[in-house]
Amino acid sequence: MEVITTHRNTDFDALASVFSAKLLYPRAMPVLPQNINPNVRAFLAIHKDLFPFNTPKDIDVGDISRLIVVDTNKWARLDGMESLKENTELGVHLWDHHQERGDIKADWSCCDPMGATTTLLVRRIEEEKTAISPIQASLFLAGIYEDTGNLTFPSTTAQDAKAAAFLLEQKADLSMINNFLRPVYGPKQKDLLFEMLKNTKRTKVKGYSISVIKQKVDGHTPGLALVVDMYQDIVNVDAAFGIFKVAKKDRTMVIGRSGTSDLNIGSIMRSMGGGGHPNAGSAMLKAVNPDAVEKWIVELIKGNQQTSVQISDLMSFPVFTISPDTSMKDVAHLLRQRGCSGFPVAEGDRIVGVISRRDFKKVNSEQLNAPVKTFMCTAIIKIDPGSSVAQAARLMIKHDIGRLPVVKDDKLIGIITRTDTMRYYYDLLPE
Numbered sequence: 001m002e003v004i005t006t007h008r009n010t011d012f013d014a015l016a017s018v019f020s021a022k023l024l025y026p027r028a029m030p031v032l033p034q035n036i037n038p039n040v041r042a043f044l045a046i047h048k049d050l051f052p053f054n055t056p057k058d059i060d061v062g063d064i065s066r067l068i069v070v071d072t073n074k075w076a077r078l079d080g081m082e083s084l085k086e087n088t089e090l091g092v093h094l095w096d097h098h099q100e101r102g103d104i105k106a107d108w109s110c111c112d113p114m115g116a117t118t119t120l121l122v123r124r125i126e127e128e129k130t131a132i133s134p135i136q137a138s139l140f141l142a143g144i145y146e147d148t149g150n151l152t153f154p155s156t157t158a159q160d161a162k163a164a165a166f167l168l169e170q171k172a173d174l175s176m177i178n179n180f181l182r183p184v185y186g187p188k189q190k191d192l193l194f195e196m197l198k199n200t201k202r203t204k205v206k207g208y209s210i211s212v213i214k215q216k217v218d219g220h221t222p223g224l225a226l227v228v229d230m231y232q233d234i235v236n237v238d239a240a241f242g243i244f245k246v247a248k249k250d251r252t253m254v255i256g257r258s259g260t261s262d263l264n265i266g267s268i269m270r271s272m273g274g275g276g277h278p279n280a281g282s283a284m285l286k287a288v289n290p291d292a293v294e295k296w297i298v299e300l301i302k303g304n305q306q307t308s309v310q311i312s313d314l315m316s317f318p319v320f321t322i323s324p325d326t327s328m329k330d331v332a333h334l335l336r337q338r339g340c341s342g343f344p345v346a347e348g349d350r351i352v353g354v355i356s357r358r359d360f361k362k363v364n365s366e367q368l369n370a371p372v373k374t375f376m377c378t379a380i381i382k383i384d385p386g387s388s389v390a391q392a393a394r395l396m397i398k399h400d401i402g403r404l405p406v407v408k409d410d411k412l413i414g415i416i417t418r419t420d421t422m423r424y425y426y427d428l429l430p431e
């Protein structure tokens with residue numbers, strides 16, 4: 001017997017992967033975990049006849065000769081398949097877009113980095129010219145849209161968009177997708193969001209603005225990820241974390257959302273035993289103190305920072321500086337000669353001011369012989385070499401400046417410009 005299965009808390013990408021795999025493995029039987037996420041459950045409640053499946057309880061797992069695993073590469077995320085883990089006779093095919101390694105050893109796999117696992121399968125369906133119905137196309141497109149945030153998450157690839165185009169050609173129904181992808185947001189979620197907003201607090205960790213909210217929830221609360229998502233949007237921080245202690249059960253759900261690609265939520269959640277993508281992830285913890293979890297998150301962000309791009313990786317050095325006694329006339333000449341819009345003014349390696357083209361507006365011709373120290377701006381906006389690019393960009397926007405001196409232990413060690421940060425955001429970093 002051949003079986004196609006996927007991860008617990010089955011989402012649309014997982015469900016779409018199972019049923020697109022069914023087209024590629026027509027003899028295989030779809031087996032879904034008991035635990036399915038609420039949107040998918042609502043979809044299946046109506047579409048069960050069109051997408052028939054079994055649960056692990058309905059089948060004899062011992063009869064499985066080949067397991068087709070989609071949208072996960074970890075045994076622990078499958079339901080009811082534990083006994084197969086040690087089965088050396090078992091053939092395994094793996095279709096997955098998660099890039100961290102799992103423990104499922106496959107004899108054949110397709111694990112290219114894509115925004116959605118469904119994309120990998122739809123690409124093959126298109127190559128094989130397998131016919132698909134508009135309803136199948138709609139489900140598959142829902143899978144791609146869910147995992148790519150309607151093709152907007154940074155993990156989205158051109159292949160995801162191509163697969164989406166193909167599915168629209170196959171008459172995928174967008175209104176149906178919008179209906180089911182609309183996440184659970186009812187009075188319970190609204191109350192929770194309002195409660196979180198009342199208790200809003202922000203902190204800075206390694207240059208990122210972070211908000212960690214600890215909240216009690218009673219019993220099963222679906223839609224926590226959406227609530228954290230909305231919360232992050234409203235309080236406008238680089239990353240938001242919800243630590244939800246489930247009353248009566250000794251369980252704590254941690255959900256993270258990040259709006260910046262250099263703060264990887266997925267890797268933070270993996271360190272906590274959960275999982276996710278760069279922009280979103282979650283972990284379920286047992287018997288923990290929420291205060292300790294908050295500290296843990298902060299520590300992980302500090303650690304995460306070291307592996308991501310820092311200002312010191314992007315800055316230019318050595319920095320051309322001028323001395324405080326340089327005349328304004330000479331400064332004007334140097335600005336023209338070097339094609340710069342400003343210079344740091346330094347005594348030795350200590351920065352004492354900044355002069356820019358803009359400052360010349362207040363200088364009349366008699367004052368051109370005056371030293372730069374009379375006109376330079378001494379309220380210096382500077383940045384630490386360990387800060388993030390997001391932090392630099394924020395300072396530039398806030399103060400409307402195009403360059404930031406990079407200062408360590410009071411010494412000027414480099415300069416970062418608007419162009420440097422843009423280059424980073426548009427992935428033009430030199431290899």
Ligand SMILES: [Mn+2]
Pocket residue numbers: 013014071097116117147
């Ligand atoms: Mn997925």
